[in-house]
Amino acid sequence: MRKLEPGRLIIASHNQGKIREIAALLGPYGIEPVSAAELDLPEPEETGNTFIDNAELKARASADLSGLPALADDSGLCVDALDGQPGIYSARWAELPWSERAVDPAADAGEVKVERDFSYAMQRVHDELLAKGPEAGRDAHFVCALSVCWPDGHIESFEGRVDGTLVWPPRGDRGFGYDPMFQPIGRKETFGEMDPGEKHGMSHRADAFRKLVEALIG
Ligand SMILES: O=c1nc[nH]c2c1ncn2[C@H]1C[C@H](O)[C@@H](COP(=O)(O)OP(=O)(O)OP(=O)(O)O)O1
Numbered sequence: 001m002r003k004l005e006p007g008r009l010i011i012a013s014h015n016q017g018k019i020r021e022i023a024a025l026l027g028p029y030g031i032e033p034v035s036a037a038e039l040d041l042p043e044p045e046e047t048g049n050t051f052i053d054n055a056e057l058k059a060r061a062s063a064d065l066s067g068l069p070a071l072a073d074d075s076g077l078c079v080d081a082l083d084g085q086p087g088i089y090s091a092r093w094a095e096l097p098w099s100e101r102a103v104d105p106a107a108d109a110g111e112v113k114v115e116r117d118f119s120y121a122m123q124r125v126h127d128e129l130l131a132k133g134p135e136a137g138r139d140a141h142f143v144c145a146l147s148v149c150w151p152d153g154h155i156e157s158f159e160g161r162v163d164g165t166l167v168w169p170p171r172g173d174r175g176f177g178y179d180p181m182f183q184p185i186g187r188k189e190t191f192g193e194m195d196p197g198e199k200h201g202m203s204h205r206a207d208a209f210r211k212l213v214e215a216l217i218g
């Protein structure tokens with residue numbers, strides 16, 4: 001297996017929450033993360049049918065354009081009672097219908113980087129669970145696929161997972177995405193309430209990272 005050398009690594013993501021977590025996870029390894037957003041690399045369309053397919057296509061697009069190795073993350077929340085939805089559509093569930101979008105001229109003009117608001121997506125998960133009736137379970141898990149692609153096209157991918165249960169109403173504002181409604185097994189806090197360092201120790205991203213580090217760095 002090819003090793004990842006110290007130096008610059010493109011983080012092929014436009015999600016500030018993820019970029020922050022990946023930078024923290026890479027911290028100890030002498031790797032300098034540079035985000036795709038910073039380099040104005042385009043956000044490819046996620047046409048894959050699996051987390052790994054999408055992570056690979058994002059990593060490949062950034063490596064091709066930058067000439068540097070690139071790491072992409074494709075992740076999502078899978079709810080058992082919803083047959084694994086939203087799954088690979090987790091980010092897309094947060095896209096508000098145009099009619100309901102608040103107008104923010106600064107954000108529209110690309111002047112500020114705003115983190116996407118997931119209150120609508122969390123509400124949709126909750127509503128779809130309610131529609132399943134009182135017997136519907138609250139079990140869910142997050143999945144994270146990480147792919148590293150080198151400029152010559154060589155690619156390595158890893159998948160991680162964390163199991164938990166969904167709570168309502170959402171609690172905490174320390175994470176991103178669906179964190180406020182996800183309570184990992186054995187814990188009283190949601191990912192949104194947890195100290196970020198603690199989430200990094202137990203998340204789906206941390207699980208995938210352990211595998212990546214063991215194979216490509218350690
Ligand atoms: O730790 C997490 N805590 C909460 N929510 C999370 C997490 N990890 C993924 N998620 C949810 C929200 C995210 O938006 C979506 C991933 O979708 P995904 O396409 O992989 O990422 P994205 O479109 O936000 O950024 P990008 O593709 O540029 O990396 O799943």
Ligand SMILES: [Mg+2]
Binds near residue numbers: 046091
């Ligand atoms: Mg995406």
